[in-house]
Amino acid sequence: MSASLSNEQRHARIWAVIKRIPRGRVATYGQVAAEAGFVKQPRLTAQALRHAPDTLELPWYRVINAQGKLSFPLDSEAYRRARSQLEAEGVIFVRGKVDFEIYRWRPRSAAPVLD
DNA sequence: CACCTGACCCTAC
DNA sequence: AGTAGGGCCAGGT
Numbered sequence: 001m002s003a004s005l006s007n008e009q010r011h012a013r014i015w016a017v018i019k020r021i022p023r024g025r026v027a028t029y030g031q032v033a034a035e036a037g038f039v040k041q042p043r044l045t046a047q048a049l050r051h052a053p054d055t056l057e058l059p060w061y062r063v064i065n066a067q068g069k070l071s072f073p074l075d076s077e078a079y080r081r082a083r084s085q086l087e088a089e090g091v092i093f094v095r096g097k098v099d100f101e102i103y104r105w106r107p108r109s110a111a112p113v114l115d
Numbered sequence: 116c117a118c119c120t121g122a123c124c125c126t127a128c
Numbered sequence: 129a130g131t132a133g134g135g136c137c138a139g140g141t
Binding site for chain 2: 028029030033040041042043044045046047049050060063064065066067070071072078082
Binding site for chain 1: 135136137138139
């Protein structure tokens with residue numbers, strides 16, 4: 001991907017992807033990055049989220065790590081807010097984890113996997 | 116320029 | 129299931 005993109009441009013692209021995650025679905029940091037055109041750069045998603053202004057009202061809680069868990073300390077406010085939001089949308093946690101088979105976001109624009 | 120760190124990921128063990 | 133180490137890329141010091 002172009003290395004001449006500014007951070008704001010990169011963040012904006014990632015924010016746009018996050019906005020597309022539907023209610024009751026989740027996506028991983030790596031998935032979001034790849035969807036925005038930044039393969040193997042999951043940390044870019046984390047960075048974009050960290051810099052995201054609240055006014056954007058992004059569904060940040062729908063972005064979880066590749067293990068199906070929330071990337072926050074269990075006793076943090078962020079964890080509680082994210083988890084209750086997801087549960088309010090119907091996402092079920094089993095032993096602190098989300099089942100990707102059920103809740104993973106599958107964007108239509110994704111490259112078709114022909115087997 | 117050389118580390119160090121991160122709302123990460125993957126593969127072992 | 130939990131931990132360890134390496135990989136990855138961008139920013140900060």
